[in-house]
Amino acid sequence: MDCTLQIFVDDRWIDCAQIEFNGGLCQWNYPVTYAVDRTNVPLSLAERVDLGIRETRAIPAFLYDLVPQGAGRRFLLGELQLPDGADADFPLICAGALNPVGRIRVAEAVDYLDAHIARHPAARGLPGLMIDGIVLRSEEFKERMFLHGMLGTGTTAVQGAAPKYLLTRDRAGLLHGDAVLPDVDATQHFIAKLPRGNSPADEKVLRNEAAYMRVAAALGIRTHHDLPTLHGDVLLVPRFDRIARDGKVGRLHQESMASILGLAGFDLRPSLFEVVAGIRKVVTDPAAETLEFIKRDVLNLAMRNTDNHARNTAVQLTEGGKAQLTPLFDFAPMYLDPGSIPRALRWYRPDTRVELTDWSDVLAALPVPDDERETLATELKRFACQIERLPETMEEQDVDHDIIEFLTQSVDTQARQLKAR
Numbered sequence: 001m002d003c004t005l006q007i008f009v010d011d012r013w014i015d016c017a018q019i020e021f022n023g024g025l026c027q028w029n030y031p032v033t034y035a036v037d038r039t040n041v042p043l044s045l046a047e048r049v050d051l052g053i054r055e056t057r058a059i060p061a062f063l064y065d066l067v068p069q070g071a072g073r074r075f076l077l078g079e080l081q082l083p084d085g086a087d088a089d090f091p092l093i094c095a096g097a098l099n100p101v102g103r104i105r106v107a108e109a110v111d112y113l114d115a116h117i118a119r120h121p122a123a124r125g126l127p128g129l130m131i132d133g134i135v136l137r138s139e140e141f142k143e144r145m146f147l148h149g150m151l152g153t154g155t156t157a158v159q160g161a162a163p164k165y166l167l168t169r170d171r172a173g174l175l176h177g178d179a180v181l182p183d184v185d186a187t188q189h190f191i192a193k194l195p196r197g198n199s200p201a202d203e204k205v206l207r208n209e210a211a212y213m214r215v216a217a218a219l220g221i222r223t224h225h226d227l228p229t230l231h232g233d234v235l236l237v238p239r240f241d242r243i244a245r246d247g248k249v250g251r252l253h254q255e256s257m258a259s260i261l262g263l264a265g266f267d268l269r270p271s272l273f274e275v276v277a278g279i280r281k282v283v284t285d286p287a288a289e290t291l292e293f294i295k296r297d298v299l300n301l302a303m304r305n306t307d308n309h310a311r312n313t314a315v316q317l318t319e320g321g322k323a324q325l326t327p328l329f330d331f332a333p334m335y336l337d338p339g340s341i342p343r344a345l346r347w348y349r350p351d352t353r354v355e356l357t358d359w360s361d362v363l364a365a366l367p368v369p370d371d372e373r374e375t376l377a378t379e380l381k382r383f384a385c386q387i388e389r390l391p392e393t394m395e396e397q398d399v400d401h402d403i404i405e406f407l408t409q410s411v412d413t414q415a416r417q418l419k420a421r
């Protein structure tokens with residue numbers, strides 16, 4: 001089975017790689033003309049552009065960022081009549097990766113959507129919906145989902161466990177499925193995120209995700225200038241990988257840490273020291289991004305966002321060409337999740353593999369120059385004052401009271417550790 005990857009550069013999609021996957025062997029390369037012209041536009045920050053032919057057992061790690069997960073995966077497995085499992089990943093990409101987050105897509109998946117729409121003539125030229133129509137999951141919205149078969153609304157093109165749709169706002173303010181609205185009509189792009197399940201706890205997690213993001217912004221963590229807003233039980237998250245301007249849509253490179261670390265598959269758990277090393281290898285300003293990542297982890301611990309897996313941190317290339325951590329996403333009180341999610345990634349000391357749970361030990365073990373270690377320590381001490389004020393900040397940003405209360409101890413622990421430095 002083969003597929004062609006396309007990348008969005010200079011306002012258009014161009015072919016950038018051919019992937020061949022037969023049973024246990026995957027072979028891929030950049031086409032010669034691409035390798036010559038586009039040396040600075042890699043598919044992955046871990047796969048520089050050259051003429052080499054790559055051979056791997058599994059499909060390459062960066063392709064896992066395109067594999068449909070959650071509701072989109074289930075839908076597509078049904079359409080393709082495939083049993084679930086690792087063998088389904090590649091066929092799922094070939095049908096579902098038609099407009100993923102970031103700037104890479106699969107040409108065959110675009111054809112798959114076209115064929116699907118051709119089978120459902122009523123799907124053409126549908127008017128947009130107001131956000132209210134989506135919030136109430138109106139009949140109209142359900143019909144639309146079916147007609148576009150969850151493809152046009154991007155359900156197969158965005159990862160994560162919670163059901164979500166990629167929606168685009170037109171000039172009149174109406175929302176459309178992302179893949180069905182032409183770029184020229186687009187003014188803003190969103191991820192509409194629904195609760196993971198039907199329990200009150202699922203709803204509470206999503207509601208507080210909006211407040212958690214405001215808290216992070218108040219603490220100076222890198223957040224998108226447009227923060228998520230809640231509409232009924234739908235969280236509308238403005239996308240930071242798309243820039244709609246003057247009738248054109250720019251698409252920024254975005255890639256998970258799992259991809260940057262070369263992790264093929266899901267649920268692989270690198271140590272946080274490996275994650276930091278991976279970040280430092282690809283970003284423009286390693287010291288600044290290390291500090292940013294550590295501050296995010298302090299907040300994860302203080303506010304018990306336990307779901308810190310390697311796909312919940314990503315790197316982007318900004319319009320100016322700077323490689324940096326993306327604005328924060330998926331930051332929520334995950335300790336409340338009914339599936340009880342323990343902290344996924346931890347600071348395992350590289351030599352002994354023993355978990356470090358105190359920031360002074362983590363800082364001492366970080367492989368950074370000593371002057372940078374000093375700066376990190378100073379900055380984290382400064383951050384401690386903000387952590388001490390966290391209960392008030394959470395109050396100001398409307399985090400639920402019982403959550404603030406529950407976090408008293410974890411906030412204290414973080415503040416104490418950072419000040420002790």
Ligand SMILES: Nc1ncnc2c1ncn2[C@@H]1O[C@H](COP(=O)(O)OP(=O)(O)OP(=O)(O)O)[C@@H](O)[C@H]1O
Nearest residue numbers: 101158159160161162237238239240241311329330
């Ligand atoms: N504002 C955004 N702009 C661009 N991409 C985003 C944004 N927010 C999230 N993403 C991308 O969408 C994916 C899914 O979003 P998110 O992590 O919030 O979903 P989730 O279902 O809660 O995931 P999980 O299974 O980790 O709980 C992310 O992994 C990231 O690649």
Ligand SMILES: [Mg+2]
Nearest residue numbers: 160311312330
């Ligand atoms: Mg996520």
